[in-house]
Amino acid sequence: xxxxxxxxxxxxxxxxxxxxxxxxxxxxxxxxxxxxxxxxxxxxxxxxxxxxxxxxxxxxxxxxxxxxxxxxxxxxxxxxxxxxxxxxxxxxxxxxxxxxxxxxxxxxxxxxxxxxxxxxxxxxxxxxxxxxxxxxxxxxxxxxxxxxxxxxxxxxxxxxxxxxxxx
Amino acid sequence: xxxxxxxxxxxxxxxxxxxxxxxxxxxxxxxxxxxxxxxxxxxxxxxxxxxxxxxxxxxxxxxxxxxxxxxxxxxxxxxxxxxxxxxxxxxxxxxxxxxxxxxxxxxxxxxxxxxxxxxxxxxxxxxxxxxxxxxxxxxxxxxxxxxxxxxxxxxxxxxxxxxxxxxxxxxxxxxxxxxxxxxxxxxxxxxxxxxxxxxxxxxxxxxxxxxxxxxxxxxxxxxxxxxxxxxxxxxxxxxxxxxxxxxxxxxxxxxxxxxxxxxxxxxxxxxxxxxxxxxxxxxxxxxxxxxxxxxxxxxxxxxxxxxxxxxxxxxxxxxxxxxxxxxxxxxxxxxxxxxxxxxxxxxxxxxxxxxxxxxxxxxxxxxxxxxxxxxxxxxxxxxxxxxxxxxxxxxxxxxxxxxxxxx
Numbered sequence: 001x002x003x004x005x006x007x008x009x010x011x012x013x014x015x016x017x018x019x020x021x022x023x024x025x026x027x028x029x030x031x032x033x034x035x036x037x038x039x040x041x042x043x044x045x046x047x048x049x050x051x052x053x054x055x056x057x058x059x060x061x062x063x064x065x066x067x068x069x070x071x072x073x074x075x076x077x078x079x080x081x082x083x084x085x086x087x088x089x090x091x092x093x094x095x096x097x098x099x100x101x102x103x104x105x106x107x108x109x110x111x112x113x114x115x116x117x118x119x120x121x122x123x124x125x126x127x128x129x130x131x132x133x134x135x136x137x138x139x140x141x142x143x144x145x146x147x148x149x150x151x152x153x154x155x156x157x158x159x160x161x162x163x164x165x166x167x
Numbered sequence: 168x169x170x171x172x173x174x175x176x177x178x179x180x181x182x183x184x185x186x187x188x189x190x191x192x193x194x195x196x197x198x199x200x201x202x203x204x205x206x207x208x209x210x211x212x213x214x215x216x217x218x219x220x221x222x223x224x225x226x227x228x229x230x231x232x233x234x235x236x237x238x239x240x241x242x243x244x245x246x247x248x249x250x251x252x253x254x255x256x257x258x259x260x261x262x263x264x265x266x267x268x269x270x271x272x273x274x275x276x277x278x279x280x281x282x283x284x285x286x287x288x289x290x291x292x293x294x295x296x297x298x299x300x301x302x303x304x305x306x307x308x309x310x311x312x313x314x315x316x317x318x319x320x321x322x323x324x325x326x327x328x329x330x331x332x333x334x335x336x337x338x339x340x341x342x343x344x345x346x347x348x349x350x351x352x353x354x355x356x357x358x359x360x361x362x363x364x365x366x367x368x369x370x371x372x373x374x375x376x377x378x379x380x381x382x383x384x385x386x387x388x389x390x391x392x393x394x395x396x397x398x399x400x401x402x403x404x405x406x407x408x409x410x411x412x413x414x415x416x417x418x419x420x421x422x423x424x425x426x427x428x429x430x431x432x433x434x435x436x437x438x439x440x441x442x443x444x445x446x447x448x449x450x451x452x453x454x455x456x457x458x459x460x461x462x463x464x465x466x467x468x469x470x471x472x473x474x475x476x477x478x479x480x481x482x483x484x485x486x487x488x489x490x491x492x493x494x495x496x497x498x499x500x501x502x503x504x505x506x507x508x509x510x511x512x513x514x515x516x517x518x519x520x521x522x523x524x525x526x527x528x529x530x531x532x533x534x535x536x537x538x539x540x541x542x543x544x545x546x547x548x549x550x551x552x553x554x555x556x557x558x559x560x561x562x563x564x565x566x567x568x569x570x571x572x573x574x
Contacts, residue, residue, distance in 0.1 A: 003387050003461050016444040115461065122447050126438040 003115040007032030012066065012093040012107040014150055017142050019125045024142055024152060025069040026109065030093065033107075036064040040096035043068040045152070046103060047077065048088040055099055066093060072130040075140045075154045083136055086155035110149035119144035129157060168559055169200040169296030173305050175274055177205035177223060178213050180451070181395070182476050183301055183324040185215050186373040192218045193374070193552035200296075206286055206305070207277070214453075226289045227282065257281055267311065268304040271331030278304050287312045297559050303334050310341035318562045321345045324373075324473040326495035327358040335362070342366055346562045351474035352499040369558060372499075374551035375479050375543060381460040382485035382540065385532040388419040390522065391462035391486075393455065393477050394469070396427030396448070401468035401491065401513075403429070406436045406446055408468075408515035409522070413445040416526045421446045421466070424458065459484040463532055464525045468518065472496040482506065482543040487535030489521045506538040 007013070010033040018025040026043075030036040043066070045054040054074060058066055077087055092106035116122055120143065127141040137157035145151055172187050187203065195201040201221045208225035217223060260281035264270070267287075268278040286305070290313040297318045300309040306321040313319060321342055327350075330338065339362050342348055347367045350356050356370040394400035402423055409421050423433075423446065430448060437446050452458055455477075459465070465481035467490035474496040478488050482500075488507035490497040491514070501507040508524065510517035525532060544550070 003389065018441075018444070020441060116447070116449075118450075122449055123443070124434065124448075125443050 005113050005115075007113060010107055011112055012109045013113050014109060014111045017125055017150065019128055019140075019142050022072050022128065022130070023069050024072070024075075024128075024140070025067070026091065026142075026150065027065070027067045028109065030064040030066060030107065031113065033064070041066055042094045042096060042099050043070070043109075044092040044094045044099065044106060045070070045074070045089045046092060048090055048151075050082075050087075052078070055094075057096075072128055072140050073132075075152055076130060076132050076138055077154070080132075080134060080136075083132070083138065083154075084156065086153055089152045089154070091150050091152070108149050110147070111144065112148055117148075119148045120146055168556075168563065169202075170194065170559060171202045171204055171293065171296055171298050173204050173206070173298065173300040173309065175206050175277060175302060175305065176209075177203050177225075178208055178210045180214050182373075182473075184213075185376075186324070186476060187301055187322075188213070188215045188217050188221075189374055189376050189548065190552060190555055191221045192216075193548050194556060195220045197552075197556065199556070204289070206282065226285050260284060265304075267308055269307070269331070269333035269337050271333040272302075272304045273325075274302060274304055283308065290314075293317065297563060303330060303338065306345070307337050307341050310344040315344065318559070318566055319345050320559070320562065321348045323348065323350045323355070323359070326350075326352065326355045326471065326473055327362065328494050329471045329473075338362065346566070347558060349558070352495045354495050354499065355473075371554045371558070372546055372551060373474055373476050373479075374548040375476065375483050375546050376548070378483055378544060378547050380456060380483045383460055383463055383536060385463045385485075385529050385536055387461055387463055388416075388526070389462045390419060390421045390464055390466055390489075390526070391424070391459060391481070392421065392466045392468065393424040395425050396423075396429045396433055398429065399470055399472075400425070401470050401493075402433050403436060404513060404515050405466060405468035405518070406433060406442060407440060408519040409442060409446055410440045411516075411519040412522050412526070413442055415523055417445070419445070419526050422449050422458070422462070423447065424449045424452055424455065426451050455480070456484070459486060462486060463529075464489060464536075466518075466522060467491060467497060469493050470513070474499065479543055479546045482539035485536035485540045487525065487532055487539050489518065489525055491518065500542065502538075502542070506535050506542045 011031050012028055013031050014028040016027045041058045043056040043058055056068055058068055077083055091109035093109055094106040098105040123144055125142045127139045129137055129139055131137050138154050139157050140154050142152045174187055177184055191201045191203055195218050203223050205225040207227050207229055209229045261279050263280035265278035265280055265283045267283050268275055286308050298313055299320045300306045301322045309319055342363055343366045347369055349369050349371050350359055351372055353370055356368050359368045437443055459481050465486045465488045467475055467478055471493050488501055490501055490509055491512045492498050492509040493512045501509055503509040508521040510521050
């Protein structure tokens with residue numbers, strides 16, 4: 001009895017997530033795409049409910065593997081007003097020629113092919129803390145959504161009230 | 168035969184509950200009259216499957232308490248003086264630790280003076296049949312307060328050495344009142360016979376619920392462990408041990424099934440050792456058979472056990488087992504090198520090494536898995552449950568008629 005199913009449509013399947021040492025690294029494989037190895041891929045962070053998109057060109061690896069590392073500071077919203085409440089970044093893999101198009105053209109990064117349902121409560125990742133230039137402390141944590149897709153939350157540090165960062 | 172099983176909580180998820188249900192299901196199917204009496208009840212239906220013909224009753228229904236609170240509207244007449252006194256007395260007794268159950272009993276916190284009083288009241292009303300109690304606290308209450316005219320059997324689901332000193336003293340003092348004391352392993356039987364030289368001690372292992380299971384093909388890179396997330400199960404040793412494993416076999420994962428008080432601490436250990444891509448706290452599943460069939464071997468990291476049933480259930484899926492040789496159970500079930508690998512208790516390096524040996528060799532898993540399936544046959548319901556029936560029938564015959572009111 002195999003626990004791995006086949007991809008019906010192209011998808012970016014997470015193998016490992018490494019939230020450590022001030023970065024979040026995501027390793028995975030593109031499934032169901034006709035020619036993943038000769039496509040130039042970008043990792044796109046899409047700020048949920050905003051227009052903000054951050055794009056990271058990925059090394060063209062062998063076969064379908066992708067390996068992306070993002071420093072924690074990048075998950076802090078550029079607009080200081082947006083830091084007072086939690087924000088969520090949804091992760092996508094985009095072929096280079098579609099990088100300026102919308103999320104409908106990209107592959108949502110997630111973990112769909114194994115047999116574990118309800119990853120949100122099972123595959124839980126550590127939180128890391130980052131301090132912005134203005135002294136605000138924020139908590140950054142990758143998480144699986146209820147649809148088993150990978151997102152990253154950036155929220156005010158629980159022990160520091162918003163707008164009153166300690167010097 | 169009329170047989171009553173006394174459980175602390177028939178609505179929980181422990182191994183004792185499951186094995187008692189299995190016994191009840193088989194014995195009721197063989198024409199016996201079976202009742203399971205749960206000291207407490209906090210939910211509507213039990214977690215484990217129970218034959219409709221088995222009567223399930225409770226002594227203290229905590230659901231009723233909850234409803235009573237919700238009912239307290241303005242239309243309710245004010246309770247009378249007697250009712251108010253009773254309510255005050257109950258509250259007082261609930262706050263007092265028990266006077267009968269030794270403080271060292273692992274379930275002592277549940278046996279308040281109120282619970283003890285209710286159990287004793289219940290026991291005084293039992294007049295016929297065979298009474299089987301299933302943990303030291305209940306065994307001691309039954310030995311002291313149940314009608315000596317009843318056939319009484321004490322089941323022990325933990326090994327003797329596990330019990331604290333005050334519990335062992337109470338066992339030595341009160342268990343000779345039982346017609347028989349039933350233990351799970353040969354090693355434990357020898358220990359009890361030493362402590363209770365004039366008492367009949369029998370070894371009857373627990374039975375698995377079924378031998379008709381989907382076997383593992385040993386191809387998925389999944390190791391499985393299961394148990395409540397409590398110190399006894401040793402997951403706090405397994406997780407650090409798995410760090411060495413993940414470095415050597417990064418394409419494997421460890422799935423730990425179960426819930427419990429130590430979840431946050433275990434999660435912290437996973438984070439500390441950066442194992443969040445390899446070790447998963449899966450929570451509760453009601454499809455354990457499917458989960459076992461998907462795994463390639465089973466790991467037992469307990470500090471102590473009685474007879475770990477989940478190990479034998481894993482073996483019914485042709486899973487070999489890597490286990491600490493803790494007291495008691497693993498050595499009774501597993502033959503090292505044949506159907507599994509036994510390592511010295513609490514030796515986490517040896518545990519990691521044995522896990523790696525298993526991961527490195529699918530042929531080894533398949534061979535040991537086939538032997539494990541063979542071992543599991545000795546724990547089939549059809550092998551084990553007649554042993555209970557024979558014991559009860561023999562004890563009843565020794566006393567004279569059963570099913571008649573005790574004189």
